[in-house]
Amino acid sequence: MDAHITPGDVGGTIRAPPSKSYTHRAILAAGYSDEAIVRSPLDSADTRATARAVEAFGGTVDRDPDADASGGADEEAFVIDGFAGDPSVPDDVIDCANSGTTTRLVAGAAGLADGGSVLTGDASLRSRPQGPLLDALEQLGARADSTRGNGQAPLVVFGPISGGDVAIPGDVSSQYITALLLAGAASDEGITIDLTTDLKSAPYVDITLEVLADFGVDAEPIGSDTAAGADGFRVAGGQRYAPDDGTYTVPGDFSSISYLAAAGAVAAAPDDAVTVRGAVESAQGDTAIVDVLDRMGADIEWDRADATIHARRSDLSGVEVDVGDTPDLLPTIAALGAVADGETRIVNCEHVRYKETDRVSAMAEELSAMGASVTEDPDTLTIHGGESDLHGATVDGRGDHRLVMALSVAALVADGETTVQGAEHVDVSFPDFFQTLADLGVDVNLE
Secondary structure, eight states, rough: OOEEEEEBBBBBBEOOOBBHHHHHHHHHHHHHHSEEESSOOOHHHHHHHHHHHHHTTEEEEEEOOTTTGGTTOOOOOOEEEOOOOOOOSSSSSSTTTTOOHHHHHHHHHHSSSSSEEEEOOTTTTTSOOOOOHHHHHHTTTTTTEEEESSSSSSSSEOOOOOOOEEEEOOSOOHHHHHHHHHHHSSSSSSSSEEESSSSSSSSHHHHHHHHHHHTTTOOOEEESSSSSSEEEEESSSSSOOOOOOGGEEBBBBBHHHHHHHHHHHHHHOOOOOEEEEEOOOOOOOOHHHHHHHTTOOOOOEEETTTTTTEEEOOBOOOOOOEEEEEEHHHHHHHHHHHSSSSEEEEEEEEGGGGGSSSHHHHHHHHHHHTTTTEEEEETTEEEGGGGOOOEEEEEOOOOOOOHHHHHHHHHHTTTTTTETGOOOGGGGGTTTTTHHHHTTTOEEEEE
């Protein structure tokens, strides 16, 4: 499906979609429990993959808008009967679709099952690295193989593991750490993780620690108060997953908020703003988008007490941004850099090449097709805003939801209509993205 976007002013008030990162963790944490209600979850292609995995391990996931009346009659909830820390061997292959998060988090659960589990997904997912997690599971006593011998899905994991000590690099994917922490709490002995390299994307592990605490599970970084700077992590075994009052509420997603705030900063109508509700303060690293926009000169205000962000059109200037801990912000920042004056340097970004696509090269190539001047280095993406003059073009979202949304933001200020191919992939994290743009006044046609 293609999205045809005509540039123009935007404005209005919308609600942030629920966090994908929190929803994944909450669904699986509820799966590890006896039973729990996950309120305000993101219902998307990726999170549905995690729900299917919970069911494959013996749980059930039901969608019930009236599960908790205190949340409001229109608030959706997932009612989950879990597998109580003892996953069954799946009857069939677990299809993780395009969700790398599902694959990694679920591989940890597969290590607890007394038998073999097979995990696979689409072509993009089958190109992503899983080797360090497979090695970690083997250190804990599982048999964990890539069927093609290349460290990529399809994966076969034979358990059960009982826990123990494991050494793993921290600079490939923080999701490996999350998988081990979630599974470790349900193991007999617990798991102690030794990081052999510095941890990238540390805020995502802080999210995991936060969700575990909300489900009554104790886990801690070693050598630091937070994931950043930690030498490793420790989680005791034999713990019971049980949120207070049996419910957990998912906060708004700052990765998704980044596109909305950026849209306001580059295209809000005069005397108007894009107002985003549901911007709850949390461990999400992508809250950094507020600071990035502020440093670029945007008129942006985050009312934390009211969980509301207001973004107004501003003259932006290029800055340097380190995305070591916030890889999902790279596409948004690159789009902003194409509009800003001066250079925007996105540094420490090599790990962003191992997402749904190589987002560094993809953003460089697609923004160039729109008239941006971009220089790509292995670990740095530089957008020369002063030499960029965005025009309408046909650009390829590369099957990557974040590219589709970031390119749509750039399209708001391009000269002429932009066609973004692969628009349907927003279903991965922000299914209502284009309807939200329309609600803000964007002339967008899908076909």
